[in-house]
Amino acid sequence: MFKQDYVYWKMIERLQLEGGYRILQLSKSNNEIWLEGTQKNKPRIIRILRHDLDWSNWMQRDMEITAGRLEQLRKRLFARKLEALNIYITTYPPVDDWKYRLDSPLVAGTKGLTTLHTVLIDSDQKDTGLQEVSKFVHTEFDLDDSIYIDVETIETIKHEVITVANKRISSEKEIFQNGKPFFTYILIAIQLIMFAVLELHGGSTNTETLLKYGAKENFRILNGEWWRFFTPMILHIGFIHLLMNTFALYYLGAEVERLYGKLRFLLIYVFAGFVGSLASFVFNANISAGASGAIFGCFGALLFFGTAYPSLFFRTMGPNVIGIIIINLVLGFMIPGIDNSGHIGGLVGGFLAASIVHLPKRKEFAKRLGGLVVTIATVGALFYVGYVVQPHSENPQFVVQTAQEFIQSNEFQKAYDMLKTAEEKGADAPEVYFYLSYTEIKLGKFEEARDHLKIVTIKAPDISEAHYNLALVYVQLQEFVNAKKAADQAIKLDPENENYKELIKEINAMENSSL
Structure with a gap:
């Protein structure tokens, strides 16, 4: 039993120091360990179980459970694929037929993105098992069989393994401690x-x-x-x-x-x-x-x-x-x-x-x-x-934004020229027509403003300001019936707007005075 415990801890030690692996998880009983590596052409995860196997069907169930846990881990790591190695270290192999269970790797997940290879190391076939592991991890496990193995020997190796793991944990913590927030x-x-x-x-x-x-x-x-x-x-x-x-x-x-x-x-x-x-x-x-x-x-x-x-x-x-x-x-x-x-x-x-x-x-x-x-x-x-x-682009958003700046600076001619050029180049956005009509109103081009506002009310009928401005234009053109229709539509869209209500009153007064 001591020999297999020695193999277990010595393998972990070599994987840590030479294989580039770190401990992910160690069970409370210390008989199961999960290791992670980041080097290419090596399994990303290695799981080692020190357990004396009796029957191969138990081993099969354990392999399936392990593969499922690995698939969950793959998702948490956002890994596209996950290659893993599962190692059983046992004093004796299962009493029934077991080798066929290890002929092909287990594949987990609906898309088969997690692959689990398994190796069994027993006391009789120790060297064969170690050589097979070496092929996967590219690390030699030339364990010295001549040394005397007792509890103290194993505890010494275990202590070294845990010391290395703790040092790595401390070094990782230091990465997150390069300064206090200031x-x-x-x-x-x-x-x-x-x-x-x-x-x-x-x-x-x-x-x-x-x-x-x-x-x-x-x-x-x-x-x-x-x-x-x-x-x-x-x-x-x-x-x-x-x-x-x-x-x-x-x-x-x-x-x-x-x-x-x-x-x-x-x-x-x-x-x-x-x-x-x-x-x-x-x-x-x-x-x-x-x-x-x-x-x-x-x-x-x-x-x-x-x-x-x-x-x-x-x-x-x-x-x-x-x-x-x-x-x-x-x-x-x-x-x-x-x-x-x-x-x-x-x-x-x-x-x-x-x-x-x-x-x-x-x-x-x-x-x-x-x-x-x-x-x-x-x-x-x-x-x-x-x-x-x-x-120099015809992006409607940019054209409108720039035109708004000209309008705020009372540079209506510049805004008009820019918007008119955009229209001539094919800009077909309601915002372009709306601000173009606004500059035309300011420049006294009421008929052009009317035509452009009609386009706006068709393309974007929910813009109440467009109907209001169209009503104002109709008033300037002495088309009071159309002005009233446009003003009514503006009020339907924004019934609480006092300017719209006042315009209706003015239009009614103009109609009455023209009779």
Whole structure:
């Protein structure tokens, strides 16, 4: 019995020290151990059971249970496939026929993605069994049979195995302790202060206030206000937006700061927020603000950590991180008003920033240089699209956004020229026609405005302002019957609007005076 116990612990020791495996789980009775390795061309998981087998049908059931547990583990590890080795160390083999049960590996899962190979080592065929294991793990088990084996010998090997395991656990814990959160709390304080400033100067949901304090707005960025790539990450639109991002930063930022250290975390956070704003500038014409891009950058930094320590990542935070990212991105595509381009940009920016600064104690200059090259190329491409391609595109969103800026500056002719050009080039969006009609009203082109507003009311009949503006145009053209119909439709869509009610009264008065 001592000899088989010696084989059990000595095999574990060799797999630890030479095979590159680490202990995943050790049973309370110490007779079953699960090991994990990350090297290619070796089984990802090794399970070793020290148990004296009696019947082969018990062994078969145990193999099937083990294969099922491995399939569950594969899913938790997000592994595409899982190769595993199952080793029985027994004093004597089962009394009935058992070899045929090991001829083919067990396959688990509906798609057969988990494969379990089994080897049996008994006292009579020890060398044969060890050689078979060696073929799988590429490690030699030349155990010395001449030494005297007693309880003390086995306990010594066991102690060495557990010591090595504890050292690895301690070294893994150190990876998560590269600094206490500091900048996380500073950034939270800045967010809270800026929210108070917004609320005291017009409200955090007021567009003019947001623009005044640095919200992302494409037209202003194109006109030289480059700081709007950075300032949005400290502004929030409404209390719920602030609350969600503050909680996310408190938990997520603190974790990333512990992993990367203070300065690395700050660089990752700010760069991710910048890339998030840049991506939003390129792909989203709407005004936006919030720390979401930078927070997604923290997710990106955690994903990079997963590439550096894949096994540790998937054993700890990996499944949760990936799940949360997927859920948030799906919600971003489903719920209107969420700037998913900023989220994706922040995610990519955080990953790229982490690839440049890397984790503490991991120099890897070649990989960091590669990350820098990819980062420069990515940011350069986004700048090119945003500053060169976008201003000359016929994207209706961008055209409307730019036209709105001209309108707010009372530059109606410029807005008209831009919108008219977009129409002539085939832009067929209701927003283009609506703002085009607005500029035509301001420029006294009432017949053109009437024709374009008719298009808007057909394409987007629920826009009450379009019916109201059409009624105003009809009034200018002295078409009071049509004006009244358009005004009635506006009131149906927005019955509480006082301007619409007042217009009806004015139209009725004009009709009566013309009789």
